[in-house]
Amino acid sequence: MNINATLISQALIFAVFVYICYKYIWPPILSTMEERENKMAAGLEAAKQADDSLEEAKLTYEKELKEAKEEAANIVEKANNRSSQILNDAKVKAEAEAEKIIESGSKKLENEANKTREELKQQLSSIVVETASKIIDEEIDEKKHENIIKKAAEEI
Amino acid sequence: MAKELTSKSYIDHHLTNLTCGKTESVGWTCDHNYYDEMGFMAFHVDSITISILLGVAFVALFKLIKLNPADQKPTRMQNFVEMCVEFVNENIKSIFGSTDNKLIGPLALTVLIWVFFMNLMDLIPVDFLPELTKQVSYASGIVDDPNDAYFKFVPTTDPNITLGMALGVFILTIFYSIKIKGFGGFIAELTLHPFGKFAIPFNFALEIMQLLAKPLSLGLRLFGNLYAGEMIFILIALLMFFQSAVFGVLGLGLHLLWALFHILVVSLQAFIFMVLTILYLSMAHETGDH
Numbered sequence: 001m002n003i004n005a006t007l008i009s010q011a012l013i014f015a016v017f018v019y020i021c022y023k024y025i026w027p028p029i030l031s032t033m034e035e036r037e038n039k040m041a042a043g044l045e046a047a048k049q050a051d052d053s054l055e056e057a058k059l060t061y062e063k064e065l066k067e068a069k070e071e072a073a074n075i076v077e078k079a080n081n082r083s084s085q086i087l088n089d090a091k092v093k094a095e096a097e098a099e100k101i102i103e104s105g106s107k108k109l110e111n112e113a114n115k116t117r118e119e120l121k122q123q124l125s126s127i128v129v130e131t132a133s134k135i136i137d138e139e140i141d142e143k144k145h146e147n148i149i150k151k152a153a154e155e156i
Numbered sequence: 157m158a159k160e161l162t163s164k165s166y167i168d169h170h171l172t173n174l175t176c177g178k179t180e181s182v183g184w185t186c187d188h189n190y191y192d193e194m195g196f197m198a199f200h201v202d203s204i205t206i207s208i209l210l211g212v213a214f215v216a217l218f219k220l221i222k223l224n225p226a227d228q229k230p231t232r233m234q235n236f237v238e239m240c241v242e243f244v245n246e247n248i249k250s251i252f253g254s255t256d257n258k259l260i261g262p263l264a265l266t267v268l269i270w271v272f273f274m275n276l277m278d279l280i281p282v283d284f285l286p287e288l289t290k291q292v293s294y295a296s297g298i299v300d301d302p303n304d305a306y307f308k309f310v311p312t313t314d315p316n317i318t319l320g321m322a323l324g325v326f327i328l329t330i331f332y333s334i335k336i337k338g339f340g341g342f343i344a345e346l347t348l349h350p351f352g353k354f355a356i357p358f359n360f361a362l363e364i365m366q367l368l369a370k371p372l373s374l375g376l377r378l379f380g381n382l383y384a385g386e387m388i389f390i391l392i393a394l395l396m397f398f399q400s401a402v403f404g405v406l407g408l409g410l411h412l413l414w415a416l417f418h419i420l421v422v423s424l425q426a427f428i429f430m431v432l433t434i435l436y437l438s439m440a441h442e443t444g445d446h
Contacts, residue, residue, distance in 0.1 A: 003316060004177070004198040010207065010320025011327075017211045017270060018324070022262035025218045029241050030261070032234075035226035 125153045163394050165303070170286060170390050172306045173200040173314060188306060200314055207311040210273040214266070244268060247431060252438045260437055263328070264430050267321070272426035274317070275382055277310040279415055279422065282389045285309040312382040312425075315375065322375030325433050329370070332440040341443070374432050381425045385418050 129149060176186040177198030186201065218240075221233040230238065244265045252260065289307035299305045311317045333342045346363045347356045392414060395407035 002198070003319070004175075004194070004196050004200070006198070006200040006203060006314065006316035007320040007323065009199060009204055010317045011323045013204070013208060013211065014266075014321050014324040017215065018259075018263050018266045020215055021218075021266045022259055025215065026241070026262040026265065028223055029218070029237055030245075032223050032226055033238055033241065036230075039226045 121153045125149050128152060161303075163397055166394065166397075167390055169303060169306065170282065170386075171308070173308045174202040174289075174306045175199065176201050188304060200308070200316055202307045202309060203311045203314040203317050206277065206309055207270075207274055207317055210277075210311070211270055214269045214273060218265075218269070240269065241265060244430070248434055251431070251434045252441070255438075255441065257332075257437070257441070259328075260434060263437075264434050267325075267433050268426055268430040271312065271321070271378065271429050272423060274311040275422040275426055278313070278382060278385055278389070278418060280309065281411070282386070282393050310382060310386055312378055313386045315379045318379040318382075319371070319375035321429075322371040325374060325436060326371035329436050329440045332437060336441050337443055370436055374429065374436070378425050378429050381421055385414075385421055388414055389418075 172188065174186065175188065175191055175194065175198050176184065177190075177194030178184055179190045179193040181193065182190060191198070217233075218237055221237055222231055223234055224230050241261075244261060248255070248260055248264060286307050286309070290302040290305045293299050293305040294302035308314065330342075333345070337345065346367070347353075347360045349359055349363060351359055389411070392407055392410045395403045395410075
């Protein structure tokens, strides 16, 4: 257990191993670690940014959704208004049309009735004349008694 | 012929290194009988071999793992290795503040892992490797008596190993002191504190002691802790001399307890060695007054 040349040898061996570590072991490990550290920092930064933009997108999305809903409600309301208006218009139009039809029908009917009445009047006058001439057995001048016949026909 | 196995010879055997050295009488030899003749020109082959093997293990562990590039999931071993590097870096940061010294990181990492591995050898049961080398070298005819085959397999229980590493740190300390403060600054630091220029010899005596005490305490602290731990393992193993089942079980339990506790010592001492290495180097970088 004396101190001897072992001490010097060990100091040299020590130096050799420290040199090997200094030259070949330490740098690659450290550079890998540093590189990863940088990458992770960048990744974290990117994640934070993504988070922020997600938040922003969420806000935009909510805003736009709200707007769209409002618009849709507007459109529905407008459509409702418009449809009721159209309905109203159609109703009014139809009523007018119906009235018109009824009016023209009743007019036609009246005309027809008048015409018939006129015809009947004429026929009746000739029947009356014929009947009367038969009764009095005497020719009556139609022209002379036109007034009387007309009066009679009007009284019918 | 085999010597009689006594508790003294058992302990002695465990505390003796496999030593090769140069002698006057027979030249280069690994025979322990010539140990005293070797003097300084002697090498503890076991300590050196194991420490080199463990150093290679450290390099292999940290170099051969697959490092996935930064945009991929790191492998498991990569996580472990990066954890070690991170740990070392954090310690450097807390002691140094910020530094552009490129050597301190690799130095501290080497110290931490290598010393930890060397300390870890202490947890291999005390008789495994010595018995193995005994039988192998006896069977292969290297030694005539198996008890002449020594093998001490915990490098950090050898003061040469710990002080050798401390010497390396010491040289670096002086190198950086001179590099940062200049030679004049280094000398001034040694001579002008703490009592100013009228007490230069006294200052120098104080400061040189302080300077030399650092590597000495650094190496001896590690050695002392591990040597003591190893010693206790050996002493617990001595219970087998009682040849009784009760003591055998007792020894087993004590071994387990001490090994569990020793895990703490093993890692703590590696950590302390690293922290002190960083600390001494950071002191070498300090330029202000004490």
